[in-house]
Every structure is written in structure tokens, then in C-alpha cells.
Amino acid sequence: MTSIKQKSLIGTFVLGSIGLLIVAVVFFGSGLFFTPKTPVVLYFQESVGGLSVGSPVVFRGVQLGQVTGIKIEARINPLSFSIPVTIELAHNQIQLMNPKKKGTSLASELNMSKEAFFKELIDKGLRAELYSKSFVTGELQVMLDFAPDTPETYYAHDPNILEIPTKPSKLEKIARTLESLPLSEITDHLLSAVKGIDELVNSEKMKAVPEDLSTMLTNADAVVQKVKTDIGPLIAQVEKTFASYKALADDVGKNLPALTESYTKLAQNADEQIRTMAIEAKAAMLKLESALDQGQKTLVDLRKTAGPNSATVTDLQKTLNEIAGMARSAKSLFDFLERHPEALIQGKGQRR
Template sequence: MATKTKKSMIGAFVLGAVALGVGAVIVFGSGMFFTTKYAFIMFFENSVSGLQVGAPVLFRGVPIGMVTDISIDANTESLHFYIPVKVEIESGKVRVTVDRKAQKEQTLLEARKEPPEAFLGKLIERGLRAQLVTQSFVTGQLAVALDIMPDTQARLVGDSPLPEIPTVPSTFEKLTQTLTRLPLETLVDRLTAAVEGIDRLINSPQIQALPAKMDTTLAVGTDLLRDIQGKIGPLAANLDEAVKSYAELAKGLDTRTAGLSTAAGKTLANLDATLKEGSAALGSIQKLTRSDSPTVTDLQGTLREISAAARSLRALADYLERHPEALIQGKGNRR
């Protein structure tokens, strides 16, 4: 029995030494033991359910520290409760490149060469705020997120010796506040009234009778289409006959116009021959009579009238050639 006890103790000591060795390698190898840390405090007014000691502190998603303590403070006079959350932030997480060729870097606080409290005050003036964010929707664990929010108000409680970082409500808290301000009862009443109105409309006798009326309307429309289709056939046949009749009439007019044009041409030819003969006769008579005799004067007037008649016949022939339908319809007013 003593031998077994000694073996168990030796095994426990060995496991403890191994664990201490691994822890030392992790701590000293990562440099956390030599890293300068600064403690800050934040005051949250609402529930921090899901936030635990050891939760990360993030700056725009990059871990820069962790939560070290969570408690509750109460005001004895107003009975107002605050939840102070203490955090530790590592100074070497935000670095500044001093010499790019030599790859020499410094922390932002070393480059500023000013106390942490003064540097924190300038960051708060530029909009540094703390906010609770969800790490995992499955587990509901929270983290503290730091970011520059210049459009938010810096709310400081100022009841702690540690430097304080102002807080702002989380996205879920803002949504909750918005929903709280909404007139939910009025909205629900209006929604209920709207649903009841829709139900009354759907179950009304007019809506119930609508399908039957639609069937009747469709039946009437079908009969009307059939009547129209029955009348379109004869109408199309009559239209074809009218087109054929108009074509035949046009052919007859063309034939008549051609004959009229031929007759008018012959008449004009005869008139030209008569004019030539009259001119020859006038020349002969002028040789026999004097120019101031009554016979010559009368003959010249007659020839002028014959010329005017010839021009009128020529104009008539030209008009009938352009408008042959005038033989049937008359001259009338034409544009």
C-alpha cells in the first residue's frame, strides 16, 4: 500500500511540474508577463448578462485587453444602480512605426510621450466610447468593444479612482428603447381593426356572389364574340364584292377616258388644219384688199374667235384627260 501511495504522489508531482512548465512557457514566451497593462473602469446602466470576467476587450475587432471585475454600485439617495466593469488594456497592442528601414516600433503611448490619463482624455474628446457587443449568438456571451464615436455624448459617472471610459447603449438596447417608445397598443388595435375589416369584406355577400357574376359575365361575353364572328364573315364577303365593283368601274373609266382623249386629239388636229387654211386664205385676201377695209377687219375678228374657240377646246381636252370622272360626276368644286 505504501508503494502505491508513493507512486501516486510521484505522478502528481510530475504532472504538476509539467503543468507549471507549460504555463511558464506560455506566459513568458508570449511576453504577457513583461507587458505593461493599464486599468480602466466603465459604468453600464443596463443588464450585462452574458459578460464574464475574462471576456475580451476589443478595439475595432482587435483584442487589446480583458475584463477583470464586474460588480454593482448603488446610489443611496436616488437608488440608481450602475454596473462598474473594470478592464485591463495592454499598452503594446497599438504600435507606431518609428523607422521603417530598421523596422523599429514604439507603442502609441510611448510615441505620444504623455501620461495615460491625459492621452485617454484626448481620446474621449475625439469620441472614444465603450459598448457591449455579442461574441456568439449561440452562447450569448458578451465582450466590451471600444471605438471612436464622435456623434455620441460622453457620459461620465466619475465615482472611481480609476480612469473612466464613457459607455453607450448596445445595438440591442437601442432597439429596445425604440420599441418602447412606439405606441404598440395603438398599432395592435389598428392592425386588429384592419384584419377585421378584411375579414368582413371577404365574407360579405357581395364578394361571395362575385364568382357567380363573373361566370355570367364570361358567358355573355362568349355569346357576344360568337355573334360578332357570325357577322364578320358576311361583312368580309360584301367588302370583297365592293372592291371588285370598284375595280371594274375604274377600268371602265380608263376605257372611256382613252376614247375621249383620242376624239379630242382628232378635233384639235382638224382645228389646226382649219386655222392653217384660214391663215392662207387671209393672206390671199389681204393681197387683194386693203388693210383698212371692213372685209379684212371682219375676217380678222372671225379668225380671233376661232383661235379662242380652239384654245377653249384644247383646255377642255386637257381637263378631261386629267379628270375623266368629270364626264359622270360633273365639274364641281375641286381642290
């Protein structure tokens, strides 16, 4: 009997030691137990279910403190309730990058009081919100971060305690969004849509769709067979047409050298004839120029006998001038034809 009592006592002692070890790990393992702390109050306007005393307070995943108290405050006029959550923030969790100043708080390094330091952080957007620590257990933690686009609202009446403004959690925002949705109207629309789909699926027209589809496929198959039947003669006709065009092209290719040679000979003969004609015409122009010179001498003699203002002298002078201009134009033409006899065939444009 005594042996059984001793075993029970030993078991109780072992369990107690394990419990003390767990408590030591929880309170001493975080490194916050003997650290100087600053009390801060947070006012949440949403449910804090899942948050408890000892829940961590983190800044971007790094624990800076823990929750020390949760209570409900009531106001009479008007009757309202709020939930102040007291937390403690450790002083030495934020370390300066200068190793020589290790252990110096950020506020003292900035030469600011704690109140002024937190006011500076709040002005830059420091806010607190509830954040899910575990979706399985539903535990919550307090998360601190900067959100300068959120309002800065205070609820505390005690000037001796610091207050950090809060903002709704993401879950609270989702809940508010769901509350604002016209769920009844959406449900009615969904039911109406489901009913319409059910009526369409079970309608006589939908029942006839397989038969109509089978008929359509049969007709399509008949069209395909018809095309297969008619495409053969059509392809044969196209191939025959291509063969005719090929024969014509081959014939043109065979006769083209002979046609080119004939054209070249004709052009050469024409060039020779035109060049000869141009030379003969130039010879005639020389004779015409000689006649014009003789006419000028005659005009000089006539002026001496009939006078310079005689009508005969004037008419003769005009005639000689017109013949001289015509002779110059003809001479220019014959000179050009002598150099380019092909111009009579191709024209005076760009030579080809």
C-alpha cells in the first residue's frame, strides 16, 4: 500500500515538474519576461473572440509584446460598449544598426519621450488590427503595421496611457462586405436562373435536339459525299485548263526568239533607211541655205534700186525670214533623226 502511495507521489511530482517547465518555456522563452515594457491600450470595434491574455503582439511577424488584459467598457449617454485590449510592448526588441549603441532605445536615440515617439509613429500611419494566428484553432493575435490611408480614431479617456488607433481586420472587412450584399435578391436570381435552366433542359425542344442533331449530321454527310462525287470532274477540268495554258506558254516560248530576231532586223533596216533619209534631207537643206544666201544678195541689190521701204523689199525680206526659220527647224529635226533614227518608231521620250 505504501509502495502505491510513493509511486503516485512520484508521478505527481513528475507531472508538476513538466508543467513548471512548460510555463518557464512560455514566459521565459520569448525573452520578454525581464524586458522593460510600455503599456498601450487598443480599442477594437469588432469581436475579439480568439484573442486571449498572453496572445502575441507582432510587427511584421516579429513579436514585440503580448496581450495583458481584455475587458468591456460601457458608456451611459448614449449607451454603447467598446472593448479595450491592453498590451505591453518591449523596449529592446527594436535594435539600432550601430553596434556601439546596442541596448539604446529608438526613442532615446531620437531624443524623444515615449509619448512623442509613439505619436510620431501614429502620425506616420502606425495601426493595430486583429490577425488570425491559426485558422484551425481560431486563435488571434494583434498585428502592428503602417497604414497611413486609414483614419486616426481614439477612444481612450485616460491621458496616462498610450493608445494606438485600430483598423478593421481583413475578416471583418469581408464580413461587412457580405452583410452589405443583397443576399436575398441574389438567392432569388440564382433560384430563378436554376429554374430556367431546368425548364430549358426538360423542355420538348431540348428533347428533340438529339434527333435534330442526328438529322443535321446525316444531311451534312450527304453534302460531303456529294462534294466528293463532284470534285473529281472539276479537278480534271482544272488540270485540263492548266495543261492548255502550259502548251500555249511552251508555244510562245518556242516562237519568241524568232519573233525577236525579226523585230530586231526590221528595226535595224528602219534605222538605216531613216538615217539615209536624214542625210539626204540635210544635203537638201544645204542647197536651201545656199539659195537663201543668194536671195539675201538679191535683196541687197533690190534695196539699192527700189529703196529700203519698198513693199517688194519688205515682202521678200519676210519670206526669206520664214524660209530660214523653217530651214533651221528642219535641220535640227534631221540632225536628231541622224543620231536617233529609232525615234520615229519609239517616239522622243525615254529610250527603251
